[in-house]
């Protein structure tokens with residue numbers, strides 16, 4: 087690994103994880119916020135409409151590589167229940183903030199993440215590239231866990247408009263880190279966006295399987311990929327100790 091000059095990291099289930107109750111608490115905070123804004127709906131039909139709309143927007147987003155946003159499926163669910171609202175309504179923005187506020191209480195660092203970054207800082211240029219619809223939530227989490235100062239570039243799909251594995255986001259990471267793609271490692275837990283995305287863009291992937299190996303829930307997005315051919319020949323690490331020894335191999 088001696089020609090490696092820079093390392094890019096995924097965020098969710100690579101550096102941080104969310105505890106199992108995160109999504110139900112987030113949903114509770116979302117519905118409470120909407121009720122406080124004066125929307126009237128039954129909880130169960132709303133959840134069903136919300137789920138269906140979310141799946142539709144996220145599936146489309148994965149297919150075309152363009153990032154989507156929670157405001158679209160929240161407003162669509164409300165409209166399907168007879169409420170009048172647009173995705174740009176301030177009450178929807180407030181509900182999005184309420185939803186993601188749960189992540190600040192339910193997320194935690196993967197063990198030894200700060201120690202690992204401290205060891206790498208100064209030896210490599212470090213960057214973060216996250217698929218996340220709502221960029222302000224990522225910024226808040228990076229601040230909360232003291233992660234932001236380690237990274238020379240922080241890229242979030244919700245801000246860029248495109249998501250991994252789209253080549254455009256990896257190109258931005260490579261440009262911002264200032265080295266050739268083959269000099270950059272990219273570490274992530276998801277095969278399709280992280281391992282395949284990095285490989286297609288000429289970066290060297292490392293598959294981080296802490297969450298998978300410890301059978302933790304993969305939140306916010308459950309892993310949909312199989313281990314199959316994608317991971318063949320890709321270095322796989324289950325913790326940061328293994329990652330640091332991988333870096334020392336020449």
Ligand SMILES: [Mg+2]
Pocket residue numbers: 096097098099100274275276
């Ligand atoms: Mg991830």
